[in-house]
Amino acid sequence: MQPGEYLPEPLVGQRVTVTGAFVPDDYIVVSSRYNDGVEGYWVTGQFRVATAEAPTSLAVAVGWAATEEEALAAAEQLSEDAAERPNDAAALALTGRLISDEGPVPPPQSADPLTLTRMSPAALLSRWSDADGIDVYRPYLVSETASEPLQQITTRPPDQGSGVNWLNIFYAAEWAIFAGFAFYMWYRLARDAWEKEVEDLEDAAAA
Structure with missing residues (x-):
């Protein structure tokens, strides 16, 4: 699958592994995310894929938090950790499930204009600080592991x-x-x- 292409139906929910590194300062919180029926927040990140010939990024749902405060604190900590990672460090291997782009929608009128309620790589791209000249995959990845204090996002395998x-x-x-x-x-x-x-x-x- 190439950047910008829609995810074919047979691949939705498939478990994949990618290698690369998270981009510091590009951890963004997405609201209205349910985990086992409980509403909360996702912390998302820009994952720069190591195996691509041109600079290419994949939006990743890193983990779930019950409150916005927890999500923002986790995003800040993850950004600091990514910034401290040496440039010559080995690429990270990230495993999760591929999910189709939800498409951007405007936030509610009463909400902050920067509020994101859908997991849309296109909307995240417009907010990423390090995005000049990059290609972006249209689907996103839900990581199967989460860093504390975030909780693992519950996903289901595709129906066989x-x-x-x-x-x-x-x-x-x-x-x-x-x-x-x-x-x-x-x-x-x-x-x-x-x-x-x-x-x-x-x-x-x-x-």
């Missing part, structure tokens, strides 16, 4: 399903019914024509 394409089966059945009806109509017309021809021959013979 039965592998049966019911739409194709429906179309096949529809065509089978149509073909059967067409054959029946042809049979009726052919039989009617044959019966009329027989009647005409009988009438001619009787005359």
Whole structure:
């Protein structure tokens, strides 16, 4: 998958591992995030992917907090930790599930104009401080681990399903019914024509 592309449906929720490093000062809090039915906040970060040829970033949901104060404090601490990381340090291996972009929406009228309520990499990109000339993946990653005091974000694996394409089966059945009806109509017309021809021959013979 290339930066900017939509996440194909079969890949939604798949577990992946990426390597790279978090960008300091680009930890942003997203509100209205539910974890096991409890509303709270996500702390998100810009993860610069190490394996990409051009500078490329992936938005990552790092962890969940019950209050905005906890989320902001965690974001500040994570930013400090990222800033202290040596430039020559080995790339981080980050594992989580890929999720489709939720799309940006304006905040409620009564809220702070900078409030984010959707996990939208496009909206996060507009807030990142280190984003000049970078490519960005459209989906985001939900990390399977969280740093204290954040809690792990609950995610579900994708439904494996039965592998049966019911739409194709429906179309096949529809065509089978149509073909059967067409054959029946042809049979009726052919039989009617044959019966009329027989009647005409009988009438001619009787005359």
